[in-house]
Amino acid sequence: MVFEGCFVTGTDTGVGKTLVSAALLHTLARHHARVVGMKPVAAGLVPHAGGWVAEDALALRAASSVRVPPELDCPVALPDPLSPHLAARRAGRLLDLAPMLDAYRQLRTLADVALVEGAGGWRVPLNDRQTLADLAVALGLPVVLVVGLRLGCLNHALLTAEAIRRDGLTLAGWVANSVDPDMACRDENIDTLRERLGAPLLGVVPWQAPPGPDARHIALQLPQAWQGPQS
Numbered sequence: 001m002v003f004e005g006c007f008v009t010g011t012d013t014g015v016g017k018t019l020v021s022a023a024l025l026h027t028l029a030r031h032h033a034r035v036v037g038m039k040p041v042a043a044g045l046v047p048h049a050g051g052w053v054a055e056d057a058l059a060l061r062a063a064s065s066v067r068v069p070p071e072l073d074c075p076v077a078l079p080d081p082l083s084p085h086l087a088a089r090r091a092g093r094l095l096d097l098a099p100m101l102d103a104y105r106q107l108r109t110l111a112d113v114a115l116v117e118g119a120g121g122w123r124v125p126l127n128d129r130q131t132l133a134d135l136a137v138a139l140g141l142p143v144v145l146v147v148g149l150r151l152g153c154l155n156h157a158l159l160t161a162e163a164i165r166r167d168g169l170t171l172a173g174w175v176a177n178s179v180d181p182d183m184a185c186r187d188e189n190i191d192t193l194r195e196r197l198g199a200p201l202l203g204v205v206p207w208q209a210p211p212g213p214d215a216r217h218i219a220l221q222l223p224q225a226w227q228g229p230q231s
């Protein structure tokens with residue numbers, strides 16, 4: 001099957017999906033001409049250039065090699081930093097997959113490869129019936145799981161991998177992100193997931209002190225099938 005992109009999920013919110021997504025975009029751009037990031041639903045906006053913007057969308061744009069209209073790379077932007085279904089309710093809206101899928105289809109005409117970052121973890125609600133997992137299934141993309149390395153991540157990672165596969169998608173790989181500089185037995189935790197996740201480890205991201213990590217310098221190993229014509 002031709003590689004057209006991936007869906008990035010995480011063991012939780014705040015585990016480094018955006019950082020890893022940016023690193024993946026930089027890596028993919030070494031193999032594909034037009035690479036773009038998408039945040040289909042962003043909850044929590046910050047002031048920017050006289051308006052309001054989703055920080056994740058800004059970070060993905062900075063790591064993308066093509067520029068697309070904001071309504072395509074971030075079609076749903078909700079002001080409050082909450083679960084999307086609650087942020088939508090507060091904004092007097094009801095979320096629907098259709099506009100997100102439509103934006104993705106249009107965005108795909110402008111790029112060779114698209115990376116879609118979820119919001120929070122796999123089963124985060126979008127509305128009363130659907131979750132981010134339903135969006136990932138509708139997109140049909142291979143999934144990259146970002147594991148925020150901290151105590152508790154083994155359970156979260158294994159449950160998430162199980163859910164991804166039960167939902168019929170491929171776990172293409174996972175990235176270990178060091179969100180806790182003092183994590184005990186970090187390497188043993190990584191080894192535990194290596195043995196049990198049943199998908200390739202694409203990279204280990206070290207913890208970096210503020211002002212924070214630079215996605216450009218993160219080394220990731222893409223799956224073979226994702227390395228396109230420029231490799």
Ligand SMILES: Nc1ncnc2c1ncn2[C@@H]1O[C@H](COP(=O)(O)OP(=O)(O)OP(=O)(O)O)[C@@H](O)[C@H]1O
Nearest residue numbers: 013014015016017018019119120178206207208212
């Ligand atoms: N390896 C790291 N070293 C230091 N700080 C990190 C690291 N990874 C992530 N962070 C920081 O942790 C915070 C959360 O990361 P990030 O925004 O990428 O999470 P996320 O999973 O994308 O969250 P969301 O669900 O909101 O999209 C950010 O401030 C980020 O800079």
Ligand SMILES: C[C@H](N)[C@H](N)CCCCCC(=O)O
Nearest residue numbers: 013043044081082083119120
């Ligand atoms: C606001 C935050 N940064 C994310 N955009 C959304 C996280 C939703 C998490 C919901 C949950 O699992 O409880």
Ligand SMILES: [Mg+2]
Nearest residue numbers: 017018056117
């Ligand atoms: Mg993010």
